[in-house]
Amino acid sequence: MPAIDHATVHGTTYWLAATLFVVTFVLIVSEKVHKTKAALFGGALTIALGILSQEEAFHSPHFGIDHGVVFLLISMMVLVNVIGHTGIFGWAAIKVAKLGRGRPLPIMLLFCALTALASALLDNVTTVLLVAPVTLLIADELDVDPIPFLLAEAMASNIGGTATLIGDPPNILIAARARFTFDDFLFHLTPAVLVIMVAFLIALRVFFGKRLRVDEHKRQRVLAMDERRMIKDRSLAVKSLSVLALTLVGFTMHSTLQLEPATVALTGAALLLLISRGEPNRVLAEVEWPTIFFFMGLFLVIGGIVKVGIVRDISAMVIQATGPTADSMKTTAFSLLWFSAALSAVVDNIPYVATMNPLVLDMANSVLHGGQADPNNLPLETLHAPVLQPVWWSFALGSCLGGNATAIGASANVVVVGLAGRAGHKITFGRFLKFGVPTMLLTLVISHVYVLLRYY
Amino acid sequence: MLVRDALVHSPFVVSPNATLFALVDGILAGNQTTASVVDGDRLVGVVSATDVLKQLVPAYLAMDENLAHVLHASFFEEELGKLRNVQVHHAMVRDVDTLPPDASVMQAVAMFVRRGHKTVPIVDDGRFVGAVTRRSVLKLVRGSVDD
Numbered sequence: 001m002p003a004i005d006h007a008t009v010h011g012t013t014y015w016l017a018a019t020l021f022v023v024t025f026v027l028i029v030s031e032k033v034h035k036t037k038a039a040l041f042g043g044a045l046t047i048a049l050g051i052l053s054q055e056e057a058f059h060s061p062h063f064g065i066d067h068g069v070v071f072l073l074i075s076m077m078v079l080v081n082v083i084g085h086t087g088i089f090g091w092a093a094i095k096v097a098k099l100g101r102g103r104p105l106p107i108m109l110l111f112c113a114l115t116a117l118a119s120a121l122l123d124n125v126t127t128v129l130l131v132a133p134v135t136l137l138i139a140d141e142l143d144v145d146p147i148p149f150l151l152a153e154a155m156a157s158n159i160g161g162t163a164t165l166i167g168d169p170p171n172i173l174i175a176a177r178a179r180f181t182f183d184d185f186l187f188h189l190t191p192a193v194l195v196i197m198v199a200f201l202i203a204l205r206v207f208f209g210k211r212l213r214v215d216e217h218k219r220q221r222v223l224a225m226d227e228r229r230m231i232k233d234r235s236l237a238v239k240s241l242s243v244l245a246l247t248l249v250g251f252t253m254h255s256t257l258q259l260e261p262a263t264v265a266l267t268g269a270a271l272l273l274l275i276s277r278g279e280p281n282r283v284l285a286e287v288e289w290p291t292i293f294f295f296m297g298l299f300l301v302i303g304g305i306v307k308v309g310i311v312r313d314i315s316a317m318v319i320q321a322t323g324p325t326a327d328s329m330k331t332t333a334f335s336l337l338w339f340s341a342a343l344s345a346v347v348d349n350i351p352y353v354a355t356m357n358p359l360v361l362d363m364a365n366s367v368l369h370g371g372q373a374d375p376n377n378l379p380l381e382t383l384h385a386p387v388l389q390p391v392w393w394s395f396a397l398g399s400c401l402g403g404n405a406t407a408i409g410a411s412a413n414v415v416v417v418g419l420a421g422r423a424g425h426k427i428t429f430g431r432f433l434k435f436g437v438p439t440m441l442l443t444l445v446i447s448h449v450y451v452l453l454r455y456y
Numbered sequence: 457m458l459v460r461d462a463l464v465h466s467p468f469v470v471s472p473n474a475t476l477f478a479l480v481d482g483i484l485a486g487n488q489t490t491a492s493v494v495d496g497d498r499l500v501g502v503v504s505a506t507d508v509l510k511q512l513v514p515a516y517l518a519m520d521e522n523l524a525h526v527l528h529a530s531f532f533e534e535e536l537g538k539l540r541n542v543q544v545h546h547a548m549v550r551d552v553d554t555l556p557p558d559a560s561v562m563q564a565v566a567m568f569v570r571r572g573h574k575t576v577p578i579v580d581d582g583r584f585v586g587a588v589t590r591r592s593v594l595k596l597v598r599g600s601v602d603d
Contacts, residue, residue, distance in 0.1 A: 087522055094526060129519075136516035137523045221528045229525035423515035 017051045017304040024301050025355075029347045036290040039297030039351075051304040062376035063303035065296050068262040069176050073295065074287055075265035076166060079244060080126045081286045082272050086237035087230045089118070093134040094227035102219035104144050104212035108152055109201050111135060115153045116160025116197055120167045120190075121248065124157040124412040125288075132419045141221045142214045147425050151435045152204055154416040155404045159200060159443060161412075162400035163193035165261060166251065169295075170344075170353040170399040175261070177357040178383050178392050182251040182261060188393050192450040196401075196443045203442060236276055243272040298354050306358045306376070315362035324367050329387055330456055332363070333394040334448065340398030341444050345405035353399050360395060364388050390455035397447040405440040407432035459564050459578055460557035462596040463586040468575075469494050472501070472545035476508055479544055483508075490575040492587050493548045499577050499584040501548035511539055511547050554579040555588075561596065564588050 024042030028035045047057045056063045083089070096114050100106030111131060118127040131153055139146035161168035165175045165185040174180065231237055247268030250257070254264050273280050305311055322332040336356075343352055358375070361383075365375040368382050382388070403410030407417050407429050413436075417427045468488040470479050472495055483489050483505050490504040512535045517524055553567055554577045567573045568590050577587045 090520060090522060133516040133519035133523060136514070136519075137527070140514060140516070141528065224528065225526040227526070230522055232522055419515075419519065422519075 013051055014308045014310065016049055017046070017308045018310055020045055020049070020051070021301055021305045021310070024297075025351060028351055034290070035348065036294040036297070039294045039301065041297070043297035043300030046300045046304040052300060052307060056303065056307070057300055060303070063307050065299045066176055068260050069172055069299075070262075070292060070295060072166070072172055072260075072262040072265050073169070073292060075262065075269035076123060077126075077287045078269035078283055079240070079247065079265070079272060080122045081283045082236070082276055083122070083240045083244065084126060084130060085232065086240055087232035088237045088241065089130040090134055090230035091227045091237075093131060093138075094225050094230055097134075097138050097222050098225065098227070102142070102214075102222035104142055104214055105205065105209055107138060107142075107222075108149050108208065108212070109204060111149065112152050112156035112201060112204065113197070116156040116163075116193075119157040119160035119412075120163040120193075121244070123166075124161045124168060124410065125415050127157050127160075128154055128412045128416050129419075132416060136419075136423050136425075138222060142218050144212060144214060145425070146423070147420060147427055147431070148208055148212075148435075150416050150420050150425075151427065151432065154410070154413045155436070155439050156197070156200065157412045158400060158404050158410050159193060159196055162196075162397060163190045166265070168400045169350050171396055172261075173350070173353045173357060174392060174396050177361060179380060180384075180392070181255040183255065184384075186252070188389070189396060192393075192397060192447060195450065196446050199442060199446055200439065203439070239275050240272055243268050243275075246271075295350070298351055302354050302358065305355075311358045312362050312375070315359050315366060318359060319363055319366055324363060324391075326368055326387060328456075329367070329391050333390040333451060333455075336360075336391060337394035337398040337447060337451065338444065340395055341402030341405075341440060344399050344402030345409045345440065349399045349403055349410070353395075356395065356399075360388075360391060386455075390451050393455075394447070394451050397451070398444070401443045401447060402440060404443065405433070405436045407436070409436070457561040457596060457600070458557065459555050459559050459561055459576070459588050460585075462561055462564070462588045462592045463557075463578060464488075464589055464592045467492060467587040469584075470503065470544050471495065472543065472548065474544045476511065476539045476542045476544060476547060479503060480505075480508060487591075488575065488589060490573075490589075492575065492577045492584060493544055494584045497583045499552065499554065499579055501545070501550045502552050502575065502577065503544050503548040504574065507547045507549065508539075511542065512536060552577060556580055557585060561588075561593055564593055568593070 020042055024038050027033045027038035046052050047054060052063055058064055092114060093111065096110045097107050100110050115127055115131050118130070132150060135149045135153060136146050139149055158168070162171070163185070165171050165180065165182045171185060175185065247264060250259070250264035250268065251261060254261055273283065318332070322335050324332040340352070340356070361378060362375045364382055364385075365371055365373050365378060368385060368388070369378075373382070403413065407413050407427065413432065417432065420427050468482060468486060468491040470482060470491045470493055472493050479491060482491060490502055492499055493501040493503055512532065553571065553573065555563055557578050557580050564576050567576050575587050575589050578585050
């Protein structure tokens with residue numbers, strides 16, 4: 001690893017990196033400039049101004065672009081794009097609506113369960129993009145207000161995405177820095193998410209149980225739907241589900257196979273492209289390149305503040321405030337849970353997590369190694385030390401679930417509000433808050449109790 | 457050749473306050489599917505058969521057209537019924553490409569080909585003076601070229 005130039009710490013480079021980070025972050029959060037433009041420009045300046053060397057920017061696993069994260073995201077987007085075009089999701093949604101006997105409340109609960117499951121395996125935005133049109137159709141056929149359904153689905157998507165390594169970008173980022181496996185997430189986060197999901201569904205039932213009633217002939221319209229007509233390409237549906245299943249098996253075994261999650265996802269995506277008909281142009285064009293480049297720029301800007309020692313200085317303040325010791329980091333864990341949730345409710349959780357990751361690593365180095373080890377290259381036994389585990393999982397739970405509070409807290413929320421608006425059903429910021437804040441509080445309280453019972 | 461030479465003899469014109477049903481009757485009675493929407497002598501928009509059909513298509517079908525397969529059989533008739541009192545200004549396109557009468561016919565042809573327009577309204581100093589269609593342009597060109 002290239003040595004940190006201590007001569008420049010607190011010198012020009014230090015303040016240059018700090019200013020660049022603050023300006024980039026403010027631009028991203030204020031949405032005055034597209035977040036991808038802001039992050040890429042910040043990243044480019046980080047290299048051009050010499051905060052990071054070109055070698056560090058493009059080839060260092062500690063300060064530069066994390067190609068594992070980039071390839072994992074691209075590969076999952078390719079898989080999802082192909083699956084999205086088969087119509088399999090529409091088929092599943094109509095099937096589930098019929099399973100709910102065409103009654104609104106069971107349909108709402110089942111759609112939420114389906115959305116949460118899909119979000120755990122695919123990305124949240126794609127999941128809501130697939131479920132929202134079917135929801136609008138069913139609500140139209142039943143002549144009920146679609147907004148409660150759409151709000152509940154956005155939240156179910158954020159909750160479901162929390163369960164796995166690939167479910168939500170914050171988890172991908174945390175896994176990359178803490179070197180957690182897919183199975184680690186299944187073992188530590190999935191149980192919490194299952195409890196949260198059950199509580200969320202019960203809350204929906206209590207809240208909406210009596211309000212959603214429809215007459216018999218509207219119910220019959222749903223029951224008369226033929227879900228088989230939703231499948232656009234049967235052969236591609238079978239192929240893509242098979243590849244997805246293989247990829248998921250690969251994820252659960254990636255540490256045994258000594259393969260990175262990115263390698264597993266890339267193999268799945270490449271295999272699906274190979275066996276599906278048609279040119280790859282369309283599928284590759286639908287990859288969310290702005291998100292990918294956003295990540296690249298962000299890695300560079302954050303790499304800059306890590307290298308010059310800003311993160312180490314902030315970490316010292318966090319240690320002073322929350323007093324973690326080698327025996328217990330309880331206050332740190334719970335502070336991180338609630339602080340992450342509060343911040344993720346109002347700002348994009350991706351830059352937040354990317355910034356906080358090195359902070360947690362530095363804190364672990366200070367507390368567990370007296371600051372003597374390299375925080376970017378901590379041994380696995382430190383990263384996964386029992387005392388540090390609740391900190392990581394609280395961090396993930398807070399960052400993912402905090403997004404439920406507001407209409408801008410998570411990408412899935414923004415997409416749902418946009419789709420509802422296009423369909424003539426305006427969801428105001430206030431209406432989202434009324435539903436989102438109680439949901440966030442419910443899920444956070446459960447997370448708090450879960451961490452308390454499981455780790456303390 | 458100028459677009460004033462290719463003007464349609466009797467342009468298809470509707471008032472913004474006309475009902476969509478009246479517009480549909482106009483479409484069915486003539487051979488033009490796009491009407492210029494004119495208020496007094498001012499052009500305020502254009503409206504086409506597609507704009508009428510768009511009113512019948514719920515937003516979710518634009519998001520996933522496959523969902524049309526599972527809508528109940530009488531859905532289309534029920535939606536059409538809802539259009540009974542809807543006025544043209546709800547469905548028309550307000551941001552319209554126009555040409556002055558002394559524009560070259562080639563400019564109109566470019567609009568037909570590159571932008572997919574079926575009719576280009578001709579506006580002189582803010583005043584609606586007529587329209588050119590693909591048919592009226594072809595008629596003008598055919599009349600000037602020998603076999």
